[in-house]
Amino acid sequence: MASLINTEIKPFNATAYHNGKFVPVSSEDLKGKWSVVFFYPADFTFVCPTELGDLADNYAQLKDMGVEVYSVSTDTHFTHKAWHDASETIQKIRYPMIGDPTGVISRNFDVMIEEEGLALRGTFVINPEGQIKVAEIHDLGIGRDAKELIRKVQAAQYVAAHPGEVCPAKWTPGEATLAPSLDLVGKI
Numbered sequence: 777m778a779s780l781i782n783t784e785i786k787p788f789n790a791t792a793y794h795n796g797k798f799v800p801v802s803s804e805d806l807k808g809k810w811s812v813v814f815f816y817p818a819d820f821t822f823v824c825p826t827e828l829g830d831l832a833d834n835y836a837q838l839k840d841m842g843v844e845v846y847s848v849s850t851d852t853h854f855t856h857k858a859w860h861d862a863s864e865t866i867q868k869i870r871y872p873m874i875g876d877p878t879g880v881i882s883r884n885f886d887v888m889i890e891e892e893g894l895a896l897r898g899t900f901v902i903n904p905e906g907q908i909k910v911a912e913i914h915d916l917g918i919g920r921d922a923k924e925l926i927r928k929v930q931a932a933q934y935v936a937a938h939p940g941e942v943c944p945a946k947w948t949p950g951e952a953t954l955a956p957s958l959d960l961v962g963k964i
Contacts, residue, residue: 780900781908781909782907782909784908785902785906787803788803789801790880790881791853792853792872792873792874792875793856793860793873793875799872807904809844810841810842810904811845812838812845813898813899813900814827814828814846814848816849816895817850817897818850819855823919825865825866826865827897829865829869830920831847831922834922834926835871843929846874847871847872847874848874849875850895855875856875860873876895896913896914896916897914897919898913898914899911899925900912901925901928901932903932909936910929910932931943934947934953942954942955
């Protein structure tokens with residue numbers, strides 16, 4: 777599997793359920809700002825609502841960082857609305873929930889499980905130029921943590937704003953970064 781890191785997102789057009797309405801969303805909407813595309817297998821399941829609820833609980837912080845979140849599953853936007861109406865956890869969501877019933881978006885990001893018609897748990901951080909800077913794919917049984925996603929977005933934003941610097945493991949804003957050079961080789 778070829779890496780998607782630093783590649784530009786592929787074109788798509790879809791419909792999302794967002795704040796009580798059905799709205800169009802395209803690949804062009806992800807450009808011009810930082811974006812997170814958060815794939816999950818299906819609505820009305822078990823691990824998925826825990827992840828989407830965690831993301832909803834941390835959405836305000838991501839918005840404050842200039843990041844828009846888009847959740848995506850192979851369900852329709854109609855199913856997203858029905859799940860939103862039926863679940864207290866999903867009612868907390870304020871980010872767009874994109875329907876991908878044809879699987880185009882899931883295939884664009886290489887997370888489609890073809891034999892099941894479902895997406896793997898994939899998280900992608902996209903810069904304002906539309907390039908993928910973080911790609912993380914999980915097995916269906918492994919849930920994700922929004923706080924760790926926030927840390928990765930902060931690191932990606934820092935590196936973008938500070939050419940020549942890199943963020944070491946467990947870096948958080950305010951901590952020291954590194955400037956790769958010959959002088960550091962073998963000294964860390």
